[in-house]
Amino acid sequence: xxxxxxxxxxxxxxxxxxxxxxxxxxxxxxxxxxxxxxxxxxxxxxxxxxxxxxxxxxxxxxxxxxxxxxxxxxxxxxxxxxxxxxxxxxxxxxxxxxxxxxxxxxxxxxxxxxxxxxxxxxxxxxxxxxxxxxxxxxxxxxxxxxxxxxxxxxxx
Numbered sequence: 001x002x003x004x005x006x007x008x009x010x011x012x013x014x015x016x017x018x019x020x021x022x023x024x025x026x027x028x029x030x031x032x033x034x035x036x037x038x039x040x041x042x043x044x045x046x047x048x049x050x051x052x053x054x055x056x057x058x059x060x061x062x063x064x065x066x067x068x069x070x071x072x073x074x075x076x077x078x079x080x081x082x083x084x085x086x087x088x089x090x091x092x093x094x095x096x097x098x099x100x101x102x103x104x105x106x107x108x109x110x111x112x113x114x115x116x117x118x119x120x121x122x123x124x125x126x127x128x129x130x131x132x133x134x135x136x137x138x139x140x141x142x143x144x145x146x147x148x149x150x151x152x153x154x155x156x
Contacts, residue, residue: 009057011088015095018054022047022099026106030127033110033120043107051100058093065089098134106130109141116149 025047028038041047062068071090073080085091106127113123122144130137 011092014054014058015092018051018096018099021050022103025103026127026131029106029110030124033123034114038110042103043111047103047107048100051096051103055093055096055100058089058096062089062093102130102134105134105138109138112145113141116145118145118148 025042028035028042032038059068062071067087067089070084070087071093074084085094109123109126109130112118113120113126118141123141126137126141126144128137129140
């Protein structure tokens with residue numbers, strides 16, 4: 001049974017599954033941010049748990065390939081980063097990393113916006129920008145929330 005499962009868990013299948021798998025979480029954040037369903041499935045540990053499972057599976061595969069230390073070469077320069085990303089396993093594990101952090105940030109934006117009564121239109125725009133460009137979305141949200149929180153705080 002495990003061997004059959006490993007046949008299905010190709011890099012391409014994992015990539016497609018996680019890419020399409022995060023879309024429902026993002027749709028819940030955008031369309032139903034206050035719903036109990038969103039609180040249970042998106043604001044919980046569930047998205048991180050699912051993505052961490054895929055991450056651990058990929059890390060195990062990289063370990064099995066014997067190239068576990070290749071990832072450390074990305075700190076040696078841009079050319080080495082290109083070399084690391086030319087390995088599809090490392091590329092996918094970094095994509096999983098990005099997806100995990102993005103959904104966490106999106107969830108935080110929604111909870112923080114509820115706390116400071118940030119209008120929904122600003123939250124939706126920030127979520128969309130966060131989905132496509134991560135850090136730009138959170139900085140956009142932070143600038144917008146200044147007007148509603150009535151304070152500037154760099155460590156909140």
